[in-house]
Amino acid sequence: MLGFAIVQRLLRDRAGNTFMIVAAAIAPLLALVGGGIDMGRTYISETRLQQACDAGVLAARKALGSQVVTTGAVPDEVSLAGNRFFNVNFRSGAYGSTDRTFTMTLESDYSISGKASANVPTTIMRVFGKNNVPVAVQCEAKLNFSNTDVMMVLDTTGSMNQTNSGDSQPKIAVLRQVVKNFHTQLEASKSPGVRIRYGFVPYSANVNVGYLLKSRWMADGWDYEGRVSVDTGKVETVTKYKYTYTYMSGAKTTLASYSASTCPGDTATWEMIAYGSGSGYEVWDTRVNGTTYSCANADPGVTVTGTSYSNYVYRTLKQQNGTETKQVYKWQYKPVTIDVSGFKDSDPDKPYVGGSVWVRMMGDPTPYPDYMSATFKGCIEERATYQITDYANVDLSKALDLDIDLVPDPSKPNTQWKPILHEISFLRAWKPTGGSWSKSPVTTTDNYMQASNYGLTACPSPAHKLAAMTSTEIASYVDNLKAEGNTYHDIGMIWGGRLLSPTGIFADENADINGSPTTRHLIFLTDGETAPLDLSYASYGVEPLSQRRWSSSSKFSLTQTVENRFTFACNEVKKKNITVWVIGFGTQMTDMLKNCAGDGHWFQADDASQLSKAFDKIAKSMGDLRIIK
Template sequence: MTLRLSSLRRQLAPIRSVCRKAQGGLARLRGDASGNVIVIAAAALVPLLALVGSGIDMGRGYLAQTRLQQACDAGTLAARKRLGTQVAVNGAVPDAVADTGQRFFNINFRNDAYGSRNRQFAMVLEEDLSISGTATAEVPTTIMGVFGFDKLEVSASCSAQIDMANTDIMLVLDTTGSMMWTNPGDSETRIQALRRTVKSFHAQMEANKPIGTRIRYGFVPYATNVNVGHLLRPEWLVDSWAYQSRRARAAGTTEERETTEGRYTYVSGSFTDSPQTIQTTCPTDTVIHVIEAEWKDGDGWTNQRILERGIDYTCTQVDTNRFQVTARTFNDHRFIWAFRVTGTETVAVADWRYARTTVNLDFLRTSNSTTMNIGGTPSSPQPVTVTYRGCIEERDTYEISDYNNVDLNRALDLDIDRVPNPNDPATQWRPMLHELSFIREIRTNGMGMFTPGVVTSQYEFVNAWWWGFSVCPSPARKLAEMDAASVANYVDNLIVNGSTYHDIGMIWGGRLLSPTGLFAAENADSGRSPTNRHLIYLTDGETAPLDVSYASYGIEPLDRRRWRLTSSRTLTQTVESRFSFACEEVKKRNIQVWVISFGSGANPIMEECAGRDRYFVADSAAELEQTFSDIARRMGDLRIIN
């Protein structure tokens, strides 16, 4: 019997007829009161038995029906959760889906529950990717069997779906040079795997989005810095800024200089050159030069007998953490160096003055580029096109010693919600002009030292941009609804280059997603519906800053805004400490942070940021895709829709 109240009433009609006949007989007996107590009691037993029996069996039936409905719901929920969101992309239904649903149904409604028999449960995948189920069972009667009703048929129907609420998703993506590597066992590079996976993730999210729901996507590619300038209002940028650059000394200036000649005479000992090697650090020189004697000849020559002992290293940087090293070993090498003045000559001054150079940025009102005479030679400086590509130097900050007590009135870079004051340059960002970034006094042969003060020299010092130590990633994108073509076009054109600065990615991911900061008006909840906010942070490597880079805090050893060579923390530790602090600031905005380490193993600071249940390690392209599918599924609300 189907356990619905209307059906029960129809099936119990014969019992009610018996009761009415019994009531008629009792009415006739009321006319003759002598000796009829036993008759009345016997006649009453039949309807009483029917009423009590139907109540008992109906109660069992209702309990079985309720439990069956719960089991049906549990089965479809479990199956829909196991199905996930990836089916929207590849159409593949995992074999375990049906088994998972059946097991959850069986656990919640066992075959003999309430004495039931012939338990059945079936599921169907609908076109909208919901899973529908039907369940039936038979519950034998007890007392009602006397009246011809030997079983009750109970049934239930159910359906489960993953729905997406209004959702904002900011994807902070590591686009450093190592994303061009291929993980062991993969046939595609990391960046290729990332591009494909992000497209799949977008498809899954959109396929599970109910009508009327808003899902927006934003992107922050990061490496040595971030490219966000095109998202900033003009009044959020400074009017002028001092860059670590150079200028030729006054044109036309001359000076008298002595002319000399010299000669070398071998005395004793030797020196040998070792083959070039590749090392992770540049060794420290051990060579000593001692002038043992000095005398003058009658013809004006000054003679010096010099002793050399030890090893002299010449280092040329190959990439981020490797040097090409040549060693010359001096074995008590003695020689005489003689020199004398031969006269004087008038020469034009041909020096570069390397120092912080203030640049008026008015040209940015009409153009992204200008020219400056920083190329060529000191005697013939040549114009170089200086271009603003959208990367920025951070606003004011300080060297933090205690990250449990950060003063956000000083560390303005870590105050992710602070809106710049157009009248206060400390709160504003500074356009990066990469071509201006000269690193004094690091020479092009890799030798030299960092000198914060002014240096006047004929030498060519390293320009961070020309030597690949200052890159500008692909432009970031604010939150917006995006179709599949827009997402594909964006991720397929991501630039891959640069070093790994994790903090700047987290800072700007939080700024572009926060509902209470720079873009509060755009990031507010839509209508009366609350918005779920998620930041997905993907990296393929350890923190790897370079002291020679021109990045978001300038050239670190020269600008010394947050770190200097004498700091108690290394530059890497400084970046990681700021990353961790920025992550906590992001989570304070009720933003769920998910972190993925792709092809690089576990990273404790990343796990601490996201928490164990939202931190993933993906060693291959397949694991990366599965990770994004898991995140998509967990972003949705699994619910019963019937």
């Protein structure tokens, strides 16, 4: 009973109750306050960890180059860059954390994803047995592209067959691979619904764009630096010859005929490999490789037949075979008007068809001139222009070649382009042993130099209009680039601008789509300085004879003329809101090239590795690098 009484007395006595209540509440209060403090630290740590993760994957994606395209592995320098930025933003032991981790993964779309984690120590919560709070974040960075057009103007002159110091392949082979990697990198980074198109303008002394042009943009006739036979009114007794052709070795195959939109250019090369002569005869062996084509108009397009040669060797025996009386002819070397209207499609809005014409310009004038075939291979002569003396005040009503948006008017032949016919260009008053130029006609029995017989009228690989292209299509195109000819930078820039401009001859194809703006980039790559040759038959004819943009009495040298026109054309391209990039591959960048591109837009690449890095930087600058997770 005594114990029960004590309890009742305690229940009735409330003195000290407050102390007991406070004592009982201290523990949960400490847990609440301590948890808030520790959670605040944890939140700050998690926020900072997220920022570090974002910084890491952004740096890694920015550093990601085309090496990953070919090897499938993230290069070491990419991992180093990502970890460096992560470490700077969340140092080891930050906020007292332990067990810090950061890993990056290359995703299938070439984005870089990351995971970061750390254990953040507690303070007051430690009393309750909670020593650490684990935090973990995820992040991902991707290079995104809007609608983009990329025009690559590529120097494919003969020097591209050379190999840079430190490389194991010729420059043209390196370029092929780098372009493939560049395409793969851009395609892997684009989002659904985004259009990326690619175009190409290989250039040397001229460009091969003829089959991209509408028939009505090409002239019906043109004056070529050729020759005609002139009857002297005399006759003479001359030796007759008999020709005998004998197969020696190799293969010749007739190809099945097929239909095409345009006539392909011949790829065959003819090489004399042996020669001999004796009393009353000459004999020589010729080796042929490649393919020759013949085309017949078949509206629409053409019917193509061809012959393929593989180390085909035949012998020609020229024997005296009596005499005959013939009229005596001489050659008159002068501009000769040739009708090329047959090269057009019957529909003026369809692409140029091309073909061949027969002209009487071959053989010896005595006893009798022979007919020869002149074939269009895709290269063109430029439209009207003039010899500019002040490039700060160019008259585009006269320099129609420098107006990159001007659409040809069939009623104004000066606005139209003309087909280059390589076989009928003769270097008037020039011989293999030398000579002097003659603007006036020259009548002689001499055979002056024919540009095509001396490698002075190279025609680059065909240009390619802007189009969405698969990796297979890109590979097929760049693997067929050939390197030959001299370096004329201006014609490459002019046609790169024409094919890329949204307001020029291809405005309907190059306009923005679906209300979304298109970013436009022109990548100009060269491996050498300007190197024109006055002997060449190119986009402005034979320069000393045609004298359309330059003559020996011009204010500027031919090299200066080409470079001044390049600079003017580059500025015209940039006026179209086109970003110009310039790469010097295995050559020193000149002020002309640097000024065309502008600061931050030119690169000097001395070898394959530096060229790859230049294209990587261009790709990154073209895209929008952002966090997507």
